[in-house]
Amino acid sequence: MAETVFAPWDDPTAEPIIRFRNVTKRFGTFVAIDDLTLDIYPQEFFALLGPSGCGKTTMMRMLAxxxxxxxxxxxxAGKDIAGVPANKRAVNMMFQSYALFPHLSIWDNIAFGLRRETSDKAAISARVEEMLKLTRLEKLARRKPHQISGGQRQRVALARSLAKAPKLLLLDEPLGALDAKLREATQFELMDIQEKTGTTFVIVTHxxxxxxxxxxxIAVMDEGRIMQVATPDRIYEAPASVYVADFIGDVNxxxxxxxxxGADTYALTWKDxxxxxxxxxxxxxxxxxxAHLAVRPEKVAIHTTKPEDVDNLLKGKVLDIAYLGNLSTYHVELPGGQIIKAQTANTRRLSRRSITWEDPVWVGWTKTAGVLLDT
Incomplete structure (x- = not known):
């Protein structure tokens, strides 16, 4: 049986859990959010992505x-939330600082919000144990926040945020304080927990x-506006504008x-x-x-001798090489000074470079490799 793809945004009958309708937010004369309309669906893991000051945190603060x-x-969930106080919304927010109580144990940190809602000790205990199991913290329940690692504190904050079973969990740069390796592992943990609970997650990140x-x-934002909303693969492979192409990943x-x-085929005159x-x-x-042609570096091949039958071929010389372990990125300078980046996978051990600085090379790509953009 074919697996059903999770794509409620493609289903005209699906009801969003969050609807922004022509939302503008001003602080004095400054427009932080500019006439923004957006739907987010139940069980989505939705990302607000953009540079500092683009309005993503303001959107989150309005939701909270x-x-x-x-x-x-x-x-x-179908109700206008304007004027509904933060503590009366079925929304929880997890801050970058985690905001744990240092004098309380992990168990009591997770129980804190539940105790404010009910005095049923058995129900509280059952829910805390469930959250400890979900976040794999059972063995650390009696410790204080300063006695556990940053990644574990992050999981405590997540467990506490999910304990009250919110319809929506907001995550404000939740992994910013973690080192690269731990951040990567925690990303997959977050996805796993989100899938298990079915809670709608909205994450703010740059x-x-x-x-x-x-x-x-992902919603890519700039200056209070949404530039594009799409799945990660569409944002990367089919950016809607030069801004999105340039913001996501590396691009020429x-x-x-x-x-x-010809039919759907164009020639771009890019230099006299x-x-x-x-x-x-x-x-x-x-x-x-x-127009602008955006081509990802991994779609650009680099050659030491002139190849035959390549749709687009430009001659240049190697200006820089960025060796990233698994990849090498070659910065190739064309005669007019334009730089084209070509990326190759380092599938073999690097004993001796076949291409080095100042080498004359050809860079080439197929006519379907790039995206032609009008803005």
Whole structure:
């Protein structure tokens, strides 16, 4: 039996759990959120991604109840939440600092919110034990926060946030304090816990790799607006604009004017005297229109001798080499000064480089490798 793909955003009958409708948020004359409309669905792991000051934290604070929209409405599970105080919303927030009580044990930290809602000790105990098991903290229940590691504290904060079974959990840069290896392991733990609980997670992050790893969909933001909302693979492979292409991952961008050369095929004149490059695009462009071709470095091949039958081939010299262990990125300078990055996987042990600095090389890519963008 084929596995059903989780994609409620493609189902016109699916009801979102969160609806932003024409939301604007101003602080004085500063517009933090600019006429924003967005749907987030139940059981999504949704990422708000963007640089500092793009409005992602303001969106989260409005969901949490710390701010209200200046204009527009925000609905949670079909109800307008404007004016509903933070403690009356079925929403919990996990802060970057984790905000654990240092004098309480891990067990009591997780129980804290439950004790404020019920005096049923058996129910509290059962729920805390369930959360300890979910986050694999059973053996640490009697310790204090300072007696456990950063990654374990992160799991305590998560257990405490989930204890009251919120409809929505907001995570504000939750992995920012962890080292790279622990962060990677914790990303997969977060995904596992989110899947087991079925809680809708909304994560705020400026770390594109983190968003690409954990999220079902990503909203890329800039200056209070959403530039694109899509699944990680679509954001990477089919960015809607130069901004999104440039923000997510590494990219080569050639700017110029296009001319149609066939069905869905265009020639981009990117430099006087240089041969145009060819691109395939489902989007329609008019002759002479300004456009940008975005090509990911891993889709650019590098050659020491001129290859035959390559759609797009440019000659240059190696300016820089970034060796990243599993990958090498070659920065190739073209005669006009433009830099093209080509990436190769280091599948064999590096005993002697076949390509080194100042070497003359050819870089090439297929006509379907790039994305032609009008903005």
């Amino acid at each position: 109840g710390f701010e209200n929209p200046t204009e527009g409405s925000i609905e949670l 770390d594109q790799e983190e968003a690409m790893t954990v999220a079902s969909r 961008i050639l700017a110029g004017t296009v001319t149609a050369t 005297g240089a041969a145009p490059v060819t691109a395939v695009s489902e989007a329609t462009f008019t002759d002479g229109q300004q």
